[in-house]
Amino acid sequence: MARRGRRHSREEEPVKKKKKRAGRRNATRMTLSAIMLFEGTACLLLVLRGNPFDWTAIMLGLLPLMAWVSVLFLAKRLKADAMLVMLMSFLCGLGVILLYGLSPERGLRHMWIVLGGMLMFSVCAMAIRVMKDWRGICWFLIVAGVALLLLPVAIGQETFGAKNWIIIPLIGSFQPSELVKIFLLLILAQFFSSLRGIKGMLPGLLFAVACLATLMLQKDLGTALMYYLVTLLMYWAASSNLPLTLLGGVGGVGAAIMGYQMFAHVKTRVAIWRNPWSDALGTGYQLVQALTAIGSGGLFGLGLGMGKSRAIPAYSTDFIFAVLCEQLGILFGLCVVGLYVIIVMRGLAISLQARTSFHSLLALGCSLLIGLQTFVIIGGVIKLIPLTGITLPFLSYGGTSLVSCMGIMGLLCGVAAQNAEDREADERMAEEREALP
Amino acid sequence: MKKLRHNIRLLALMLALLFIGLGAYFSYSVYFYGGRWFASANNPRLNDQKQNVITGDIMDRNGLVLATTAADGKRAYPRHTGMRQAVSHVVGDSRGIVANGVETFMAGYLLGFNSGILDRAERLFSGQPARGDDVRLTIDAELCEYAASLLKRYQGGAIVVLNWKTGEVLCSTSYPDFDPRDINATMNSGADNGALVNRATQGLYPPGSTFKIITMASALDNIIGVADREAECTGTLVVDRTTVTEASGQVHGRVTMQQAFARSCNTVFASLSLELGYNRLSQTASSFGFGDNFLFRDMVVYNAQYPTTNQNKDDLAWSGVGQGRVLATPLHMAMIAGAIANDGVMMEPRLMLSVTTAKGGSRTLLPSRTYKRACAAAVAQTIKNYMIATVVSGTGSQARMDGVTVAGKTGSAEASDDKSINTHAWFVGFADSAEHPLAIAVVVERGGAGSSVAAPIARNVLNRAVTLGY
Ligand SMILES: [Zn+2]
Numbered sequence: 001m002a003r004r005g006r007r008h009s010r011e012e013e014p015v016k017k018k019k020k021r022a023g024r025r026n027a028t029r030m031t032l033s034a035i036m037l038f039e040g041t042a043c044l045l046l047v048l049r050g051n052p053f054d055w056t057a058i059m060l061g062l063l064p065l066m067a068w069v070s071v072l073f074l075a076k077r078l079k080a081d082a083m084l085v086m087l088m089s090f091l092c093g094l095g096v097i098l099l100y101g102l103s104p105e106r107g108l109r110h111m112w113i114v115l116g117g118m119l120m121f122s123v124c125a126m127a128i129r130v131m132k133d134w135r136g137i138c139w140f141l142i143v144a145g146v147a148l149l150l151l152p153v154a155i156g157q158e159t160f161g162a163k164n165w166i167i168i169p170l171i172g173s174f175q176p177s178e179l180v181k182i183f184l185l186l187i188l189a190q191f192f193s194s195l196r197g198i199k200g201m202l203p204g205l206l207f208a209v210a211c212l213a214t215l216m217l218q219k220d221l222g223t224a225l226m227y228y229l230v231t232l233l234m235y236w237a238a239s240s241n242l243p244l245t246l247l248g249g250v251g252g253v254g255a256a257i258m259g260y261q262m263f264a265h266v267k268t269r270v271a272i273w274r275n276p277w278s279d280a281l282g283t284g285y286q287l288v289q290a291l292t293a294i295g296s297g298g299l300f301g302l303g304l305g306m307g308k309s310r311a312i313p314a315y316s317t318d319f320i321f322a323v324l325c326e327q328l329g330i331l332f333g334l335c336v337v338g339l340y341v342i343i344v345m346r347g348l349a350i351s352l353q354a355r356t357s358f359h360s361l362l363a364l365g366c367s368l369l370i371g372l373q374t375f376v377i378i379g380g381v382i383k384l385i386p387l388t389g390i391t392l393p394f395l396s397y398g399g400t401s402l403v404s405c406m407g408i409m410g411l412l413c414g415v416a417a418q419n420a421e422d423r424e425a426d427e428r429m430a431e432e433r434e435a436l437p
Numbered sequence: 438m439k440k441l442r443h444n445i446r447l448l449a450l451m452l453a454l455l456f457i458g459l460g461a462y463f464s465y466s467v468y469f470y471g472g473r474w475f476a477s478a479n480n481p482r483l484n485d486q487k488q489n490v491i492t493g494d495i496m497d498r499n500g501l502v503l504a505t506t507a508a509d510g511k512r513a514y515p516r517h518t519g520m521r522q523a524v525s526h527v528v529g530d531s532r533g534i535v536a537n538g539v540e541t542f543m544a545g546y547l548l549g550f551n552s553g554i555l556d557r558a559e560r561l562f563s564g565q566p567a568r569g570d571d572v573r574l575t576i577d578a579e580l581c582e583y584a585a586s587l588l589k590r591y592q593g594g595a596i597v598v599l600n601w602k603t604g605e606v607l608c609s610t611s612y613p614d615f616d617p618r619d620i621n622a623t624m625n626s627g628a629d630n631g632a633l634v635n636r637a638t639q640g641l642y643p644p645g646s647t648f649k650i651i652t653m654a655s656a657l658d659n660i661i662g663v664a665d666r667e668a669e670c671t672g673t674l675v676v677d678r679t680t681v682t683e684a685s686g687q688v689h690g691r692v693t694m695q696q697a698f699a700r701s702c703n704t705v706f707a708s709l710s711l712e713l714g715y716n717r718l719s720q721t722a723s724s725f726g727f728g729d730n731f732l733f734r735d736m737v738v739y740n741a742q743y744p745t746t747n748q749n750k751d752d753l754a755w756s757g758v759g760q761g762r763v764l765a766t767p768l769h770m771a772m773i774a775g776a777i778a779n780d781g782v783m784m785e786p787r788l789m790l791s792v793t794t795a796k797g798g799s800r801t802l803l804p805s806r807t808y809k810r811a812c813a814a815a816v817a818q819t820i821k822n823y824m825i826a827t828v829v830s831g832t833g834s835q836a837r838m839d840g841v842t843v844a845g846k847t848g849s850a851e852a853s854d855d856k857s858i859n860t861h862a863w864f865v866g867f868a869d870s871a872e873h874p875l876a877i878a879v880v881v882e883r884g885g886a887g888s889s890v891a892a893p894i895a896r897n898v899l900n901r902a903v904t905l906g907y
Contacts, residue, residue, distance in 0.1 A: 298471070308485055348452070
């Protein structure tokens with residue numbers, strides 16, 4: 001029975017595969033058209049919103065074009081996963097549109113940064129496929145990463161209790177901890193895939209600890225949390241060493257308690273989380289404004305560029321999700337959360353298909369980082385967990401963060417392309433073997 | 438690699454669960470709290486909307502206008518001072534100074550946020566000034582005014598009348614009150630009498646002997662044959678370090694349960710609560726809504742408190758007679774009386790009767806619904822009989838009415854340890870009649886004994902309600 005079934009399927013295989021591929025291409029085209037339609041409509045709405053017309057908004061007409069190019073040209077050339085590229089370009093476009101509604105200047109800047117991010121995406125995706133030996137590069141990245149992280153301590157400026165960015169001529173403000181995220185993922189994947197057990201992993205772990213220490217020094221606790229979680233979970237996945245992981249977990253909890261005792265602003269954050277309404281005009285102002293914005297939006301939102309999202313402090317960065325819910329509605333907000341879930345799950349699937357543990361761990365780290373970062377910031381905005389000041393991937397205004405998130409997606413797509421290449425090679429080999437008498 | 442893949446699958450599961458939790462929490466909090474977030478006084482959108490939209494009217498159940506927007510754009514209130522002040526807390530003020538008044542809590546309707554996209558588009562093109570919806574409340578302003586007039590002799594208090602079949606609030610008034618025409622005067626007067634607090638929904642009082650309804654329900658539920666018992670009251674009951682005494686030093690002698698309830702015997706109920714123990718009594722209290730996070734659709738009611746920590750015997754004995762750390766709002770006590778009248782089923786209180794759009798259409802409204810089952814029908818029936826006996830021959834005799842059977846329970850709750858300060862006078866009861874399904878709670882701050890102060894007020898209010906046809 002089983003044998004007959006197998007033979008049957010083998011006969012139909014080529015036809016089926018072709019059909020499947022055509023179907024997928026069709027689905028891609030459809031989704032892409034929907035995204036372009038959405039972005040085009042949004043652009044039109046923003047033009048009409050002005051009095052009489054806001055002609056600068058016409059620049060957003062570039063967005064559908066960018067989506068088209070990135071999916072049909074970039075993704076194809078790089079053999080990147082079309083679905084991931086599509087989702088990424090949709091979310092980036094959504095960020096530009098939302099930000100433009102809040103402040104045209106920021107929206108346009110965000111769009112230029114998306115263009116830069118595309119470059120970063122391509123570089124990362126290519127690098128994974130072109131470079132075969134990452135060991136030497138990783139040693140270099142360790143040195144570069146630590147140096148980059150130390151920069152703000154030396155010449156940085158303090159904002160909102162964190163000292164984590166520097167000013168670079170021409171580019172503007174630059175947040176090294178965001179860029180080093182990419183380094184961290186590469187380094188951890190490289191050393192954790194070592195076959196020599198904990199000894200081989202040590203450089204990676206030490207680098208992570210050094211990063212954590214510098215980040216704590218800069219009081220950039222949100223990013224530190226991301227680094228910590230990703231390192232811990234990747235370590236566990238790579239080593240399956242539960243006792244040590246638990247030890248790391250306990251250490252993290254201990255550090256959190258120590259941080260709670262040491263930093264006054266952490267204490268306030270927790271108090272706000274427990275009841276923002278008790279000091280609605282003082283410390284709880286941010287969260288109360290975010291919640292009233294979400295409540296005001298209702299299921300379907302007040303409309304793009306409508307409402308009063310600018311009443312929320314940090315509306316363009318930490319609280320962009322509240323803006324999204326106010327303007328486009330809670331249902332739309334839930335859908336966007338769903339898109340992030342799809343990205344993460346797709347990333348994990350890529351990680352499962354990878355042939356080497358380096359690629360597998362790299363894809364895992366990328367998915368974890370995107371997933372956890374999304375969870376932590378959205379959870380903070382809707383008062384599920386205490387708020388940590390990190391960005392929502394792709395949507396939040398913030399140059400370095402956007403570029404680094406797109407770079408991470410590039411890594412993911414690079415691994416996916418590598419997988420596809422490996423699979424094709426296998427198929428070719430299988431065909432050749434079959435062709436033999 | 439195999440192990441790695443296994444771990445990745447586990448991590449995928451973890452992430453999936455995290456996001457499912459996120460989505461579930463988000464949906465839950467938006468569903469239950471979204472309206473409250475929106476109606477918060479901290480929402481700058483409400484003030485913005487007031488510039489563009491004419492705020493709708495608030496009316497009582499008979500169409501009497503309680504708040505409207507005058508031609509000059511200011512809010513106008515009823516001409517008659519007594520009525521204006523009697524409903525001042527329910528209506529609230531447009532600036533949100535009075536917490537959770539209809540003006541802010543139902544701002545979504547009043548400011549037209551709930552109008553559909555077609556309405557908005559039509560408004561946009563017609564260029565007419567937009568107008569919010571009119572909200573018709575379930576209260577009867579005349580009944581409120583009458584009830585408020587009965588409280589004026591005292592320092593403060595609140596009266597709530599509900600329809601125990603539907604949960605509609607017919608009367609809700611709180612004293613001291615304020616004049617909505619000149620709320621600033623009240624704010625600046627410096628008098629610290631809480632005139633801006635709606636005592637009916639936000640005043641947390643010790644329920645005193647009215648809590649014996651719950652102690653009784655717990656005993657009937659948990660102790661077999663308790664209804665047939667007789668007990669001996671010697672006027673005092675020594676617990677560990679405290680001694681439970683009667684309100685004015687009586688000794689009731691040998692009493693049946695019904696007599697103990699009707700005469701409000703403290704020692705019998707304190708010993709009942711000791712016999713029940715902390716767990717059973719707190720369980721019954723929570724089934725009557727103590728400790729619940731009230732999320733009613735039409736109004737904000739403060740949560741009633743029953744001590745959550747394990748008590749010592751002294752605390753337990755005092756809890757059984759509604760002292761100690763037990764606290765409840767008058768509206769909640771009226772809901773409890775209503776649950777006894779309604780065979781143990783507690784209705785969700787309603788404040789919104791209907792909503793009319795500016796064009797005269799009406800919005801679909803959610804129907805009345807059960808809040809929870811407080812106790813078994815048989816238990817409710819027994820307590821109902823006891824409460825009727827209380828009014829026929831016990832402490833509630835001053836609440837007796839002609840033609841309608843009244844059931845009730847009085848209470849004189851100690852507000853402080855200082856004996857020279859008068860007790861809060863309580864009456865909690867209902868009309869046991871299908872034609873007049875009325876439940877009532879009266880509290881008079883430092884008014885004295887419930888039997889002589891609160892019970893007659895309750896009778897007068899119920900009498901007026903019946904004459905008005907409820
Ligand atoms: Zn007695």
